[in-house]
Amino acid sequence: MSLKRFHIVFITIAGLQLLSGCQQKNDKTLSEDASTFEKVTIKRSQYGIAHIKADSLYGLGYGNAYAQAHDHACILADGYLRIQGQRAKYLGADKKSGDNYYVQSDFGHRILDVIGRTERAYAGLSEQTQALATGFADGYNAYLSAVERSDESLAKECAGQEWVKPITAIDVIANILMLGVQSSAGRLMPAMLYADPGTEQEWLPKRVEKEFTHWPLAISHSYLEQPIQTQGSNAWALGREKTESGKGVLLANPHFPFGGNFRFWAHQAEVTGKMNVMGASVVGFPGVVNIGFNNELAWTHTFSAAKHAVIYRLSLDPDNSLRYQIDGQWHDIEQQEIELEVKTAAGPIHLVKTVYHTDVGIVIEDAQRFPWDHEFVYVVKEANLDSFDAIDHWLALNQAGSMTELKATFKDFNGMLFNNTLAVDKLGSTFYIDDSNVPELSASALQLLNEHPVISQVFKETGMAVLPGNNSEYIYSKEVSFENAPQLERTDYVQNANDSYWLTNAQSPLHAHSPLYGKINSQQSLRTRQSLAMLQHAAGTDGLFNSSEVETALLNNETYFERFMPDILKLCADYSGQTLNIKDGLNMSVDPACAAITLWDGTFNLTSKSAHLILEFAEQLDFKADFAIPFDPLQPQTTPRGLPQQETILRKLLIAAKNVEIAGFSLTAELGQVQFLQKADQRIPWPGAAHRVGGFNVFSTSNNMDSTSFSPNIEPPIIDIVSGRPTYSGLSQRGFDINFGSSWMMVVEFTEGGPQARGLLSFSQSASDNSDHFADQSQYYSKNLRLLDLPFTADELAEKVVSEQYLIIEKD
Numbered sequence: 001m002s003l004k005r006f007h008i009v010f011i012t013i014a015g016l017q018l019l020s021g022c023q024q025k026n027d028k029t030l031s032e033d034a035s036t037f038e039k040v041t042i043k044r045s046q047y048g049i050a051h052i053k054a055d056s057l058y059g060l061g062y063g064n065a066y067a068q069a070h071d072h073a074c075i076l077a078d079g080y081l082r083i084q085g086q087r088a089k090y091l092g093a094d095k096k097s098g099d100n101y102y103v104q105s106d107f108g109h110r111i112l113d114v115i116g117r118t119e120r121a122y123a124g125l126s127e128q129t130q131a132l133a134t135g136f137a138d139g140y141n142a143y144l145s146a147v148e149r150s151d152e153s154l155a156k157e158c159a160g161q162e163w164v165k166p167i168t169a170i171d172v173i174a175n176i177l178m179l180g181v182q183s184s185a186g187r188l189m190p191a192m193l194y195a196d197p198g199t200e201q202e203w204l205p206k207r208v209e210k211e212f213t214h215w216p217l218a219i220s221h222s223y224l225e226q227p228i229q230t231q232g233s234n235a236w237a238l239g240r241e242k243t244e245s246g247k248g249v250l251l252a253n254p255h256f257p258f259g260g261n262f263r264f265w266a267h268q269a270e271v272t273g274k275m276n277v278m279g280a281s282v283v284g285f286p287g288v289v290n291i292g293f294n295n296e297l298a299w300t301h302t303f304s305a306a307k308h309a310v311i312y313r314l315s316l317d318p319d320n321s322l323r324y325q326i327d328g329q330w331h332d333i334e335q336q337e338i339e340l341e342v343k344t345a346a347g348p349i350h351l352v353k354t355v356y357h358t359d360v361g362i363v364i365e366d367a368q369r370f371p372w373d374h375e376f377v378y379v380v381k382e383a384n385l386d387s388f389d390a391i392d393h394w395l396a397l398n399q400a401g402s403m404t405e406l407k408a409t410f411k412d413f414n415g416m417l418f419n420n421t422l423a424v425d426k427l428g429s430t431f432y433i434d435d436s437n438v439p440e441l442s443a444s445a446l447q448l449l450n451e452h453p454v455i456s457q458v459f460k461e462t463g464m465a466v467l468p469g470n471n472s473e474y475i476y477s478k479e480v481s482f483e484n485a486p487q488l489e490r491t492d493y494v495q496n497a498n499d500s501y502w503l504t505n506a507q508s509p510l511h512a513h514s515p516l517y518g519k520i521n522s523q524q525s526l527r528t529r530q531s532l533a534m535l536q537h538a539a540g541t542d543g544l545f546n547s548s549e550v551e552t553a554l555l556n557n558e559t560y561f562e563r564f565m566p567d568i569l570k571l572c573a574d575y576s577g578q579t580l581n582i583k584d585g586l587n588m589s590v591d592p593a594c595a596a597i598t599l600w601d602g603t604f605n606l607t608s609k610s611a612h613l614i615l616e617f618a619e620q621l622d623f624k625a626d627f628a629i630p631f632d633p634l635q636p637q638t639t640p641r642g643l644p645q646q647e648t649i650l651r652k653l654l655i656a657a658k659n660v661e662i663a664g665f666s667l668t669a670e671l672g673q674v675q676f677l678q679k680a681d682q683r684i685p686w687p688g689a690a691h692r693v694g695g696f697n698v699f700s701t702s703n704n705m706d707s708t709s710f711s712p713n714i715e716p717p718i719i720d721i722v723s724g725r726p727t728y729s730g731l732s733q734r735g736f737d738i739n740f741g742s743s744w745m746m747v748v749e750f751t752e753g754g755p756q757a758r759g760l761l762s763f764s765q766s767a768s769d770n771s772d773h774f775a776d777q778s779q780y781y782s783k784n785l786r787l788l789d790l791p792f793t794a795d796e797l798a799e800k801v802v803s804e805q806y807l808i809i810e811k812d
Contacts, residue, residue: 012514040807042067045791045800048765048773048778051268051278052287057128057395059246060271061135062142065808068265069143071731071766071773072283074158074264076140078708079261079284080171081163082179085110089341089348090163091709100217103342103351104707107205108189109514110338111355111362112385114183118174120386125173129391133169136286138192142807143164152387155768157710175284176391179261180384180417180437182707183307188380192366193217197321197372205353207339210492213388217350217748232256232498232532233302235551236698238493240428242535243750251550252279252291252746255698257739258677258763260706264291264744269398269793272549277398278792280761288394289743289756293755293792296401296426298748301419304436305500305518308418310476311370311383312360312469316377324358324377324459325331327472333358333377351562361467379469383437383479403429411482412433420496426750430693432504435488438516439465439476447517465516478621486513497528497696506532521633523624523640526694532637534696547749551758552697554745555689555785560694561618562602562683566644568617569598571650580651582658583722590650594659597666604670604689605785611689612736613667616656619729620690621649658721663731675699675736675780677763678712679775686738690729699741701730706739714739758787 040063043051048071052063069076080089087102095101122130144166158164178186196203207211213587232255240246256262268278269289279292292302314324322333333356333578340351356363361381362453364370370378391414400406403425410421416435423431437533447466448455458466468475485525486501488494494504500518501510511520536555572594579589597617599609624631626649627640643649655665665674691693703714715734717726730736746759762781765773780788791800 057134062139065139185382195365250298620652703739
């Protein structure tokens, strides 16, 4: 189907019908010309949730993009500019003075080449993917045209900027491709940029206008040591043996950034007679729902512990560092010259750089770990870099009408990128699978990874699979198949809180999968232990859950760390009245900190006193060395445990107390005075725990996954009084400034009358501070700590709708 890239818009708000566009068609004309026009409906319900209905996938993508752009045009425009490698052309070299951030970003994204990869693959993609992507591109472009006519507007971050420009389906699909590699091979972009066979400054880009003199760049080689904030999540799928109704209940709790291209957006997607689904999706995903439900099923995702890339060490020709050997055959390292345009005050300049890749993967260099010398060179091979199944796979999930059909989607597609999937059907069957894209290693490669004294140790310590590439037997050629992926079907529960597949169900541990899927028989995070503990104890006296009890478990802000309090309180009692040396020149009485923690109620609610001190104390602890009873794989839910009655533990509490004082907060302050969400000029007190203390509904100050050019500047954390490093919690003199964590929160329960769902987008629906829906859900969360009813059926939506918009698309 071919459709023209313009439309007519009817908007109804509170009974008032408005028209924008160049023509008007009445309902009779539209009915008579159904073969010529398609009407796409966008309704908005409470808090700006979008409900899009169309007659085709193209129309769904079109309406979805138009509605997304209304809320997030700046994020979308910035993201497309980033993957095109054109930020320096429009924004200049620097994000902060002298940092060359956009130059490095542009070269990195041009090396990954998600645009080029998509262009080369596009003709072979399915009709469904092309329809949704083309519709999305046309709908986004239509919104920009409406802005030009002053029928719509852009947020201040991008209003009037020349880099907000039309896109194509290639951009839409390439953006999804980039999502899949951003926290994997994307993390190695500095090493891709640094790669060069020279031994001096040959790796630097050169300025064309200055006789190819070097352009200065500074790359930190500590990028792999820095803690990386990846997507997180909690998920429960409760089956008929675990619910009061004997039907399925789902808890979805993705932990994602509050800003940038990984931000969630709530919507309903309906194609007449073909699909009707509701939930939330990452901004930029065309049409379909990532985490949601339909009449038969509900599903969610968590960030997998699996590895999606392998680094290979290639053996070089001693006489030519641009030739490598596999199976005794020599191959040339391919060279490509990339040119960037960079905006400067004196006019545009041009930088060129030679980059390197092989048939195995992209060349990387890091003098500390991956040196390019006369003997070896290293390349990264990423499973998600040429994976174009994502749109098809989520569309198939949306359309699945049974658990059998849902499982079949994992046989037909391999598009889950970095995700575990947990699902439940209305009959109370549950299913878990880690079908993220994981390299399928040969038996010999697995033996090296498990047994080789160096390779296995590197993998154990860093999580990086580094294998020899001189033998093709070690180089993977496909991803693990559905049949060999970790999976489990149950009628009680499956759960995940970002540890590996091992304890998906504590009564039925999973084993015997590739080590690339993550560890088994290993220490679990306190958040996983809290998840499993709540599944045992949060259901009430009958041991069976209803949706209300699941929502309470999600939002009560209890922590696993509370179980350690008797140990620390006994230690406080034993050392009462004493003073301890913290470091040279600093002695502290134990009593103020000990008195403060006695006030903690075990939760991270707004009125919880000393919760911030508890978090700082938890950050000081070594969760392997600081416990009397070490981890036992036979007791993974309860070990390690027991803080030893030693002065060193109490000293860590005092260090935490001193850090809190340096930040300017009382040791006994309520959490609502310390932890907040900043929405424009609104400082919203923010309830919720942290991963470190074993919370379930968790948040973080980190914003390093917000890669937009307008990401907020975060006040630097205070410096730890002993280590001299910034506090990992992010505690600053403003407090805990939240930028990451529980995002789209949803509980779905199947009943005789169909699915009943409640949900909330914690950071609100729109990123524009001019929108009524910029902070409304955030304020609701802060004040009520509850979810909202989600209107799914036509009758439910009729009661909640606050506006309607009709996009009339003319077909060729």
